[in-house]
Amino acid sequence: MTISIIGVGLLGGSFALAVREKxxxxxxxGVDASxxxxxxxxxxxxxxxxxxxxxxxxVSTLVxxxxxxxxxxxxxxxxxxxxxxxxxxxxxxxxxxxxxxxADQHPKRAQFVPVHPMAGTENSGxxxxxxxxxxxxxxIICDREKSYPDSVKLVEAxxxxxxxxxxxxxxxxxxLHLAYVSHLSHISAFALGLTVLEKEKxxxxxxxxxxxxxxxxxxxxxxxxxxxxxxxxxxxTNVSQALADYIEFLQRFKExxxxxxxxxxxxxxxxxxxxxxxxxxxxxx
Amino acid sequence: MTISIIGVGLLGGSFALAVREKxxxxxxxGVDASxxxxxxxxxxxxxxxxxxxxxxxxVSTLVxxxxxxxxxxxxxxxxxxxxxxxxxxxxxxxxxxxxxxxADQHPKRAQFVPVHPMAGTENSGxxxxxxxxxxxxxxIICDREKSYPDSVKLVEAxxxxxxxxxxxxxxxxxxLHLAYVSHLSHISAFALGLTVLEKEKxxxxxxxxxxxxxxxxxxxxxxxxxxxxxxxxxxxTNVSQALADYIEFLQRFKExxxxxxxxxxxxxxxxxxxxxxxxxxxxxx
Numbered sequence: 270m271t272i273s274i275i276g277v278g279l280l281g282g283s284f285a286l287a288v289r290e291k292x293x294x295x296x297x298x299g300v301d302a303s304x305x306x307x308x309x310x311x312x313x314x315x316x317x318x319x320x321x322x323x324x325x326x327x328v329s330t331l332v333x334x335x336x337x338x339x340x341x342x343x344x345x346x347x348x349x350x351x352x353x354x355x356x357x358x359x360x361x362x363x364x365x366x367x368x369x370x371x372a373d374q375h376p377k378r379a380q381f382v383p384v385h386p387m388a389g390t391e392n393s394g395x396x397x398x399x400x401x402x403x404x405x406x407x408x409i410i411c412d413r414e415k416s417y418p419d420s421v422k423l424v425e426a427x428x429x430x431x432x433x434x435x436x437x438x439x440x441x442x443x444x445l446h447l448a449y450v451s452h453l454s455h456i457s458a459f460a461l462g463l464t465v466l467e468k469e470k471x472x473x474x475x476x477x478x479x480x481x482x483x484x485x486x487x488x489x490x491x492x493x494x495x496x497x498x499x500x501x502x503x504x505x506t507n508v509s510q511a512l513a514d515y516i517e518f519l520q521r522f523k524e525x526x527x528x529x530x531x532x533x534x535x536x537x538x539x540x541x542x543x544x545x546x547x548x549x550x551x552x553x554x
Numbered sequence: 555m556t557i558s559i560i561g562v563g564l565l566g567g568s569f570a571l572a573v574r575e576k577x578x579x580x581x582x583x584g585v586d587a588s589x590x591x592x593x594x595x596x597x598x599x600x601x602x603x604x605x606x607x608x609x610x611x612x613v614s615t616l617v618x619x620x621x622x623x624x625x626x627x628x629x630x631x632x633x634x635x636x637x638x639x640x641x642x643x644x645x646x647x648x649x650x651x652x653x654x655x656x657a658d659q660h661p662k663r664a665q666f667v668p669v670h671p672m673a674g675t676e677n678s679g680x681x682x683x684x685x686x687x688x689x690x691x692x693x694i695i696c697d698r699e700k701s702y703p704d705s706v707k708l709v710e711a712x713x714x715x716x717x718x719x720x721x722x723x724x725x726x727x728x729x730l731h732l733a734y735v736s737h738l739s740h741i742s743a744f745a746l747g748l749t750v751l752e753k754e755k756x757x758x759x760x761x762x763x764x765x766x767x768x769x770x771x772x773x774x775x776x777x778x779x780x781x782x783x784x785x786x787x788x789x790x791t792n793v794s795q796a797l798a799d800y801i802e803f804l805q806r807f808k809e810x811x812x813x814x815x816x817x818x819x820x821x822x823x824x825x826x827x828x829x830x831x832x833x834x835x836x837x838x839x
Contacts, residue, residue, distance in 0.1 A: 387765045407762055436762055449753045450764040454746060454771035460803040461742050462826035468734045468799065475832050477692055477721055479735040480672045484833050485770050486739040491830040494823030501811050501819060512808045514753065516801055518745040523797045526786050534786060538779030541747035545776040547760050548769050 273298040273325040273332045275344060277310035279390065280361050281335030282398025285315045287431040290400060298325045309395040326351040331423065334360035339499035342371055349377045357420040359384050363447065364503040365411045365440035373415070382424045383411040385443065386433065387451075391491040404432030411440045448507035453515055455489045455497055456508070462490030558583040558610040558617045560629060562595035564675065565646050566620030567683025570600045572716040575685060583610045594680040611636040616708065619645035624784035627656055634662045642705040644669050648732065649788040650696045650725035658700070667709045668696040670728065671718065672736075676776040689717030696725045733792035738800055740774045740782055741793070747775030 272288065274281040277299040285297050299316035301307045307319040326332055326348050334341045334348065341360045345368065348358050359382045362368055372381045388406040390397060408428045413421055425435060438446075465487070469475045501508050518537075525533045557573065559566040562584040570582050584601035586592045592604040611617055611633050619626045619633065626647045633643050634657075644667045647653055657666045673691040675682060693713045698706055710720060723731075750772070754760045786793050803822075810818045 387763055389765055389767055391767070406765070409763070446754070446759060446763050449750050450760055450768050453749065454768045456804070456807055457742055457746050458771050459823050459826040460800060460807055461739060462829035463803050463822060464738065464796070464800045465734050466825065466828055467803075468796070469731070472828075472832050474731060475735055478672055478694070478731050479832070480674055480691070482674055482676070482774050483735050483739045485773050486743050487829055488770050488833065489767050490823075490826040491833065492823070492827075494820045494827065497823060498816050498819045502814055502816060505811050505814065509808055509812050511749070511753070512804060512811070515745060515749045516804050516808070518748050518752075519741070519797060519801050519804070522741055522745055523794055523801070526790050526797070527794050529787055529790065531783050531787060534783045535779045537748060538744050538775075538777070538782060540751065541744040541775040542777075542779065543751055543757075544747035544772055547757050547764070548773065548776065 270294070270330045271296045271298060271328055273300060273320075273329040274310075274316060275300040275322065275325075275332065275334050275348070276336035276340070277301045277306055277315055277319075277395050277398075278335060279393050279395075279397040279402070280386065280388075281333060282310060282313070282315040282395045283388075283400065283402035284333060284335065284361070284386075284431075286398060286400035287403050288427060289314075291430050292427075298329065300325050306395050313395060313398070315395055315398060322347070323351065327353055329353070330356055331427075332356065332358040334358065334362070337496045337499050338362040338364050338368065338503055341368055342503075345371055345381070346375055349375045349381065352377060352380055355419075356380065357382060357417075357423055359424055361386060363451065363500045365409075365443045367503045369412055369440040378415060379417045380420055382413075382416045382420050383440065384424060384428070385409045385411075385447075386428075391488055393493040393496060403428075406433055408433040408435050409443055410435060410437050411443055413437050444504050445507050448504055448511040452500060452504060452508045453511040455492060456501070456512060457515065458487050458489035459492075459497075461487045555579070555615045556581045556583060556613055558585060558605075558614040559595075559601060560585040560607065560610075560617065560619050560633070561621035561625070562586045562591055562600055562604075562680050562683075563620060564678050564680075564682040564687070565671065565673075566618055567595060567598070567600040567680045568673075568685065568687035569618060569620065569646070569671075569716075571683060571685035572688050573712060574599075576715050577712075583614065585610050591680050598680055598683070600680055600683060607632070608636065612638055614638075615641055616712075617641065617643040619643065619647070622781045622784050623647040623649050623653065623788055626653055627788075630656055630666070631660055634660045634666065637662060637665055640704075641665065642667060642702075642708055644709055646671060648736065648785045650694075650728045652788045654697055654725040663700060664702045665705055667698075667701045667705050668725065669709060669713070670694045670696075670732075671713075676773055678778040678781060688713075691718055693718040693720050694728055695720060695722050696728055698722050729789050730792050733789055733796040737785060737789060737793045738796040740777060741786070741797060742800065743772050743774035744777075744782075746772045
């Protein structure tokens with residue numbers, strides 16, 4: 270079996286490392302616009318060779334699109350055009366609506382399986398890839414019924430075997446939920462980072478006074494702008510609504526503090542505390 | 555030497571554990587409004603005995619006020635009234651302005667040293683105390699010149715010896731900086747938790763789709779409302795301004811997303827990425 274990874278970064282590279290461990294005979298081909306990424310991916314053993322897309326896709330059993338989501342939209346029709354009969358292409362993008370719309374217009378739609386692994390870190394590139402990123406996490410497969418059953422079986426077998434739990438939903442459900450549980454938390458972290466950096470012109474003051482609590486809350490502000498700008502754009506209707514909801518809670522919190530309404534302040538925080546039940550589960554994953 | 559810990563929770567208990575390791579002959583007395591906390595503190599070895607405040611303070615070399623900040627304000631004058639000559643009282647509160655104002659009105663002001671250890675977790679109570687919480691972190695001492703030099707020396711010696719780095723500033727500077735690097739990140743996490751819980755009535759959906767990134771950003775939403783409500787209240791002018799700044803950034807981010815202005819979106823995130831330099835330092839602490 271030959272698997273091509275288009276975009277040998279954190280996610281594509283981590284997928285390759287996890288699959289390699291379970292399927293040592295699979296040949297991995299890397300495709301990347303960056304020569305340096307290609308060199309790193311080869312040096313780290315993420316892939317066995319680097320090839321141009323046009324040479325990699327026709328010899329692949331499985332093609333994995335692991336680039337930023339705007340590039341996935343550009344590349345998916347080209348990959349489907351080049352894809353041999355019986356082969357499968359998946360994307361690992363954090364948005365699913367527009368990508369599935371593009372796929373739906375292609376005559377080879379059934380060879381495509383849109384997936385999204387619920388995993389990531391604030392780091393990017395092949396240097397950030399590690400084989401433990403995906404095992405134990407969840408994978409969402411969208412529009413399963415639009416793909417060939419054999420393509421779905423291949424994808425399920427690989428992801429289950431590297432230790433992922435699989436969920437199914439529509440692209441619309443996916444994008445709505447993700448706006449709240451992932452995209453919003455990235456924007457809240459980026460904005461927190463900006464607010465603090467703007468106020469504290471002296472970075473040393475932040476460093477001296479911030480605790481690990483601040484560090485945890487703002488961690489995602491380190492994430493890749495090139496990856497996130499197209500995600501926010503593709504999912505802008507949902508993200509905009511999530512942001513509006515979030516801003517409204519912040520404004521109400523501000524009013525409560527301004528008015529010294531301690532009992533409502535306590536009530537807000539007691540309600541937010543319920544998140545502990547959810548988080549304790551996530552952290553055990 | 556006898557040290558009384560008033561409020562045998564996360565911070566008071568962790569301080570006792572760290573000091574005990576370096577100064578095994580110190581006797582620790584606990585004072586707590588909760589009988590259960592007292593039992594836990596004794597069982598865990600945080601303190602040697604539990605006493606009422608009126609009995610503990612007169613026999614203490616050092617009294618540590620480690621309660622929520624509103625209780626610190628209530629207790630500080632009582633503790634100073636009872637404090638023997640030559641003894642010292644410190645508070646570990648996350649706000650310093652109002653607490654120092656109260657102290658300034660007391661005839662025994664010079665026996666008080668206001669400090670704030672830049673450390674904490676989202677957990678509270680004696681069960682959450684651990685001896686590694688404070689070592690390696692920073693301590694802020696406010697208004698050093700208003701305290702007896704010997705009291706300052708005692709405090710510096712203890713905190714330095716448990717591995718903390720000491721900084722000095724005014725209560726006003728402290729409260730302004732903390733609004734941005736600590737209080738704001740707690741509110742942003744509480745509001746994020748509320749927003750997601752409000753939208754996702756089914757907690758399992760959050761659990762299935764959230765990644766460790768969400769978990770990290772929202773972690774502080776697990777924090778104790780009883781501890782944080784009075785902090786936000788005491789520091790409300792600064793916190794309200796920090797929240798206004800944060801909401802403004804979020805609104806600008808929302809407009810940029812609504813208008814599909816990718817280049818400004820990238821610019822915001824690239825600027826936020828600068829936080830990496832600061833965070834990499836904090837995480838190495």
